[in-house]
Amino acid sequence: MNQSPLETAVVFHAGFVPITSAVVTTWGLMAVLTLGCWVATRALRVEAGGWQTVIETVVSGIDEQIAALLGRDAAPFLPLLGTLFIFLVVANLSGIVPGLKAPTASIETPAALASVVFLSVHFYGVRFQGLVPYLRGYLKPNPALLPLNVLSEITRSFSLAVRLFGNIMSGELVIAIVVTLAGLLVPIPFMALAMLVGLVQAYIFSVLAAVYIGGGIGVIAK
C-alpha cells in the first residue's frame, strides 16, 4: 500500500480538472445502474415476472419507507432519497470488487452527498412551507437559539458525511491491512462485515436524509 487511504488518486486530467478514481468509479456505477435500469424497465408488464417483481419490491419498499418516515406521500422525495439509497448501496459494496475503491471511501463523495441533502432540506422546506415560515422555524423554540439551529444544520450534515466516510474508509482500510498481513482468505469475514456496514450505512444515510428533509418540510420536529 503506497498511497494514504485518506487520499484519492487522480486518474487523469480533463483539461485542468483532475479526475479522481472516485469520480471514475462513480461514472462506472452510474453507467451500470442506468443500463441495468433501462434493461430492466424497458418491457415492464402488468403481470410482473421474476426480475420485475424484485425491482418493484425494491422501489415500493423504498417508497413505503419514505412515506412511513415522513407520514405523507413519498412521490416528491422518491427520486432523491431512492437514488441516494441505491447509489450508496452500490457505491459502498463496490469496494468489495477487487481493484475498485468505493467512491464513498473518499471524503469528497460523502461530502457531496451530504451537501446535496443539506440543500435539499432547504429546497423542500421552502417549497412545502414557503420561505418565511421555513425561515421562521429557525427561531423556534426561541430566537436566541437561531445560531445553534444554524450550526446544527451544518454540523449534522458534516456528521452525515464524516460518518459515512469513516465507516466505509475504515472498512476498506481494515481489509487492506488484513490482506497485507494475513493472506488471501482471512479477510473474507472482514469483507462480509464491510458489506454489512456498507448496507447499514446506506440505510442510515438515507434515513437521516429523510428525517432532515422531514424536519425541513415541518412533518418531523427538528
Added chain:
Amino acid sequence: MNFSWWTFALQAANFLILVWLLQHFLFKPVKAIVARRKEEISRALAEASAEKEDAERLKRELEANRSQIVAERQTMLDEARAQLSTERQRIVEETRSETEKIRGQAVKRLDEERIAAGNELLERTIALAANLAERLLRELAVPSMEQPFLGRVIDYLDRLTAQERATLLSQSSAGALLVATAHPLGVQDQSQWHEQLAKRLGADFSLKFSADPTLIAGVEITFPNAILRFNWRDSLSAALKELHANEQPR
C-alpha cells in the same frame, strides 16, 4: 488528507445526474406500471363488484321469480285439485244417477219380465185348464144332455118381458130360427123343442136344427137380432174371459 473540490463538485453533479437518470429509467416506469396495475386492479375490483351486484340482483330476481312460480304452481295445483274434485264429484253423481237409472230400468224390466212370465204362465195355466175342462166336458157330454139345456132356454125365455120377446122375434117371420146343438137331435126332441119354443115365442116361425160339436154340450139359438147361447163352450169362454178379466189388473 487533501480535499478535492473538483471531485466534490463532480460527485455532486454525478449524483444529481444519477437522480435524473434513475427517475427516468427506474422510478417513473416502475411507479407507472404499479399505478397501472393498481388501476387495473381497481377497475377489476369495480367490475367484479358490479358483476357481483348484477349477480345478486339476478339472484334476487331469480328468487322472486322462483317464489312467484312456486305461488303460481300452488295456485294451479289448488285449482287443478278443485277442478278434479268437482269433476270427480260430477262423475260420481253422474255414475250414481246412471247406475240408479240402469238399476231402475233393470228392476222395471225384471218386474215386467216377471209380470210377463207370470201372465204367460197364467195364460198357459188358463189355457191348460180350459183345455182340460173342455176335454173333460167332452168326455162327459152325451146326447141326452141336450135336454136339460132346453129347460134353461125355456126358463130364460119365461123371464123375458113381452117386449123383449118381441124384439127377439121382430123379423122372425122373414126366416127360420137356427137351433144348433152339440149332438144331433132326434125328431122327437126336435118336436119337443119346437113345441116349447112356440109356446113362448108364438107359432110364427120355423126352426132349423143343426149339429155343432164345438159346443161340447148345449144349444145355440140364432135369432134375427140376437143369439142365445146355453152351451158349455160359451160357459168355458165366459169363464176364460172372467179369468182374463181378473188377471189384467196385475
